[in-house]
Structures are given as structure tokens and as C-alpha cells.
Amino acid sequence: MILTEDILVDGVRLAHRHTAGSTGETLVFLHGTPSHSHIWRDVAPAFEADGHEVLVYDLLGYGASERPVDRDTSVTAQADLLEKLLVRLGIRRCTLIAHDIGGAVAQIFTAAHPDRVARLALIDSVSYDSWPSSTWREIIRDHLDDHAAMPQHDFEALLTRQLTMTVADPARMTGETLEAYLRPHRTPVGRASFFEHQVRHYDSTPTQRVAPLLKTLRIPTHVIWGAEDRWQPVAYADRLTRDIPAATLAAIPNAGHFPMEDDPARIVEELRTLLSREAS
16 A cells, blocks of 8 residues: 555545655645545655655545545545645645546646645646546436445446546556455445545536636646546647646557556656756
8 A cells, every 4th residue: 555644634534645855846646536546656656766755645535534424525625625734744835746636636726826836747637627527427327326225246347347448458457456446445435435525526617617727827737648548538638738838748658547557657757857847
């Protein structure tokens, strides 16, 4: 497991890993859905080895973090909690590296606190009206309100089908890798949390609301995209690159929505390229 400890922030428990660095650079990794910090296991350690301060954590309601019954876990609420987490850890400024809905959290946070973000990486990020994808809209329609009645076998088959869509090479989402993504949902609480803390908040309203502010961002931004992403078409990467003034784009061949699974070495390379750019 990539995470090593828990921290209490604003009355909730977050599973995280926070390592000191020697370079003066702080990197914060934000995962998406349906995933958790496991997705950074072949990426974040490279930057710890480079001497950066690194923070990786599971969003509230995800992975090993708390799954509260009565707490908002929308991307807007996650952005508010991110701000409190950074204050709690004494992180004044950082480079945000964000994937999928973590990208929505990053867009909202950066627009609200541009002085807190030195650089921004958006990896196959949701944006504008890009989400939920057609297959997730179908799942929301058919299962969101009756998920408790779904047999566990059927639920795992559904989630496996979705996870298999995240990679260009289906063989990469099998065995121990697939098990790691399924494990947080293998209990009644885990399954309920998946629908209530994740799927119920698959809503593009927050990204459409923040979209007009993207043109005000002046920080170095790198948009990184799997060229074979089946959930977030590359056209959205192009649009983000046009709208964010200091943005560059890297499309990764033979990679899908989880390019950290298809080609983690390329993700590390692209992030090092971003870090070579002078912070704003």
C-alpha cells in the first residue's frame, strides 16, 4: 500500500503519505474515480527519489480514508477539504498533479487559490460537460437508487467492466492490479460508499461553473492525456489547452483513461517536464 498513516482534518480521517523533501518543491497527487491512491504507486515514488516533498492521499469517501454517512464528498467539498489539509500540514504552495475527478478538484482549488499553486498537471481530467461518460450515465440510471439490492457478484462484474475500459491494454487491468481497485468495495459499507460518495457526485455542474475561470490561470500547466481514453475524449484535452493560457499538451499513445497503468514511465517523464518549467 502506498499510503502509510492517517490524519484528522476538519473532523474526518484521511489516509495519506507525506514525505519530506530537499528540493523545496512540494507535489500533491489527487486521484480520481473509480480509483484511489494506488494509481500513483509507480509515479509518486520517483519524485520522492528526486528529493521532492510529496503528498498522496485518498479523497474523503475513497480508498482507505473515512467514509462518513453525512458528509458531502462532491468535488467542490473535496476542494475545500484539500485547502484544510494543506493548512494542517503547513503546505503553503504546491504543484498539483490531478487525475480524472481529482482534476475537477484541482481546477476548483486553483481558481479559488491561484497563489497556492505553483504548477498544475491535469491527467485525463474531467472538465466542462465531459462527465459522467455514457456508460456511467447508464449505471446511474439503473443502479444508483437500488444498489443495496444488487448481488455482490453482479456489482463486481459491473465495476470490473468499467475498470477494464480504463486501460488501452486490458491485460493491465487483471490480477493484483484489478484486485487493488476492487478491494475497497468488497464489503457492504464499501459498496454503499462507492455509490453514495462517488457515483452520486458524478455531476458536471462544478466543472461547468469553473470553466470560465480557466482563462484567468497564469500558472504553468501540463495537460496529459491517454490518446485512447474511452471516457474523456482527447477533444477535451485540446479545449483545456486552448483555454488555460500557459498550458501545454502531451497525448500518450497506447494509453487509456488510466495512463498511469498503461505507461507510468511516460507519466513520470511528462511530470518532470512540467517541473522543469519555472513556477509562476
